[in-house]
Amino acid sequence: MGKDQALMSWKDVPFGLYIFEPGNSAQFKTGDWRSMRPELDKEKCVKCGSCYILCPDMCYEADEEGFYQVNLFYCKGCGICAAVCPKGAITMVLEEV
Amino acid sequence: MGKRVAMEVSIAIAEAVKLARAEVIAAYPITPQTHIVEHLSELVANGELDAEYVTVESEHSAISCCLGSVATGARTFTSTSSQGLALMHEILFIASALRLPVVMVVANRALSAPISIWNDHSDIMAQRDIGWIQTFAENGQEAVDLVLHAFRVAEDRNVMFPMIVNIDGFTLSHVIEPIVLPDQEDVDAFLPPFRPKYKLDPRKPISIGAVGVPEIYFEAKKAQDEAFKNSRRVILRAWKDFATRFGREYHPVETYRMEDAEVGLLIMGSLAETAMTAVDKMREEGKKVGLIRLRLWRPFPTKEFRKAVSGLPVLAVIDRALTPGASGGPVGTEVRSVLYHCARRPRVVNFVAGLGGRDVTVEDFEEMADRAFFYKKKRPKEAYELIGVRES
Numbered sequence: 397m398g399k400d401q402a403l404m405s406w407k408d409v410p411f412g413l414y415i416f417e418p419g420n421s422a423q424f425k426t427g428d429w430r431s432m433r434p435e436l437d438k439e440k441c442v443k444c445g446s447c448y449i450l451c452p453d454m455c456y457e458a459d460e461e462g463f464y465q466v467n468l469f470y471c472k473g474c475g476i477c478a479a480v481c482p483k484g485a486i487t488m489v490l491e492e493v
Numbered sequence: 494m495g496k497r498v499a500m501e502v503s504i505a506i507a508e509a510v511k512l513a514r515a516e517v518i519a520a521y522p523i524t525p526q527t528h529i530v531e532h533l534s535e536l537v538a539n540g541e542l543d544a545e546y547v548t549v550e551s552e553h554s555a556i557s558c559c560l561g562s563v564a565t566g567a568r569t570f571t572s573t574s575s576q577g578l579a580l581m582h583e584i585l586f587i588a589s590a591l592r593l594p595v596v597m598v599v600a601n602r603a604l605s606a607p608i609s610i611w612n613d614h615s616d617i618m619a620q621r622d623i624g625w626i627q628t629f630a631e632n633g634q635e636a637v638d639l640v641l642h643a644f645r646v647a648e649d650r651n652v653m654f655p656m657i658v659n660i661d662g663f664t665l666s667h668v669i670e671p672i673v674l675p676d677q678e679d680v681d682a683f684l685p686p687f688r689p690k691y692k693l694d695p696r697k698p699i700s701i702g703a704v705g706v707p708e709i710y711f712e713a714k715k716a717q718d719e720a721f722k723n724s725r726r727v728i729l730r731a732w733k734d735f736a737t738r739f740g741r742e743y744h745p746v747e748t749y750r751m752e753d754a755e756v757g758l759l760i761m762g763s764l765a766e767t768a769m770t771a772v773d774k775m776r777e778e779g780k781k782v783g784l785i786r787l788r789l790w791r792p793f794p795t796k797e798f799r800k801a802v803s804g805l806p807v808l809a810v811i812d813r814a815l816t817p818g819a820s821g822g823p824v825g826t827e828v829r830s831v832l833y834h835c836a837r838r839p840r841v842v843n844f845v846a847g848l849g850g851r852d853v854t855v856e857d858f859e860e861m862a863d864r865a866f867f868y869k870k871k872r873p874k875e876a877y878e879l880i881g882v883r884e885s
């Protein structure tokens with residue numbers, strides 16, 4: 397359930413707060429309190445996939461060219477991807493409001 | 494019409510669970526509840542009850558297992574006492590919030606320390622806020638009837654809350670009483686099969702027990718609270734239907750010789766039988782004493798209770814549990830709060846009696862009534878008084 401979707405009257409709360417639509421946690425925006433955001437330098441990236449494997453929120457997905465792109469809907473900005481990248485291809489930059 | 498037989502109350506409760514056609518029982522033995530589940534395990538092993546009996550390593554596992562079972566749509570029963578109930582504590586809140594209607598009999602027993610296997614209400618009073626519907630039985634017949642009532646109410650689609658039937662440990666669980674076990678066909682007519690609207694089913698997957706972020710938690714609790722309060726209609730209707738079918742009447746608040754009473758004794762559980770004898774004796778002596786029994790503890794029957802005490806000068810609330818440092822016993826504080834807004838409310842005096850299996854005799858009830866008469870004119874100094882504690 398997305399947080400915005402959660403803003404409902406108590407009268408509309410589903411029975412026992414059950415979830416009737418399996419897998420709807422994908423709609424839940426976890427990336428709304430990030431302070432830093434990863435930025436990829438394609439020049440340095442060797443497409444090894446370490447960021448993809450080690451991101452705890454499974455934010456990375458390969459694009460058509462094989463580069464791993466972050467999904468900022470989920471990214472919490474933990475910086476793990478930047479720390480594990482063997483080529484220093486990921487830089488954490490400040491999230492401006 | 495079933496026939497009247499002499500039977501240990503624990504065995505009768507197990508037979509009632511069988512008559513209710515329970516499908517899953519998960520329990521861990523603990524005195525004084527053991528005979529209930531022991532007999533159920535025999536019934537299952539002998540093929541007399543077609544149910545799954547899950548032996549578990551603790552009460553925490555027992556209740557967890559019950560939640561899973563009832564979530565799949567199986568009629569589910571468990572039973573415990575004292576430390577066992579305390580061990581279930583965290584799961585009990587989950588059962589009610591997830592609307593999983595487990596039925597449990599609690600054979601009330603004191604909590605440690607000191608270690609005590611004997612009766613009082615400290616175990617259940619520590620579980621006051623778990624959000625389960627709670628009733629109290631006074632004798633073996635009531636225990637049987639309330640168990641059948643519990644399945645009917647808990648599983649009603651307009652309720653869907655777990656339910657506890659309280660019986661006093663030993664003074665009820667271990668005595669042999671004449672009890673009428675109803676016929677199977679009458680129970681079947683009173684208690685339809687459990688058909689929840691939502692259940693865990695691989696063909697139609699749902700998720701139960703998701704996180705409630707701050708944006709939704711409060712609304713979920715409000716919805717739960719409203720649904721819980723609404724259960725009272727079904728509770729009353731089921732008792733009415735029970736009376737029509739089986740001829741035994743139950744009410745959330747029951748009174749005995751309260752007409753023109755100047756002192757009302759209020760009690761829950763089996764001690765009410767002793768209190769009745771005391772009331773009869775005092776009435777013969779010309780003392781205007783009556784008795785109020787709370788059968789339904791949660792949701793609290795505010796309306797019926799206020800009606801029962803209207804016009805009464807002094808109400809003596811007898812608690813079977815101690816709440817250290819509070820302004821009374823758990824029942825005493827509840828009752829005072831319920832009466833606060835009533836213009837003509839009785840003076841409430843609060844006694845704590847019978848902890849850890851200490852006998853409460855007819856003489857003790859007479860003493861409490863006498864003190865209550867004394868307090869008609871004079872405000873008590875203490876928020877509550879202990880009855881039967883040796884001073885020297």
Ligand code: SF4
Nearest residue numbers: 441442444445447481
């Ligand atoms: S870990 Fe670094 S090098 Fe490897 S795919 Fe990710 S960004 Fe490219």
Ligand code: SF4
Nearest residue numbers: 451471472474475477
């Ligand atoms: S910063 Fe953390 S959450 Fe965001 S993509 Fe990198 S590893 Fe995943």
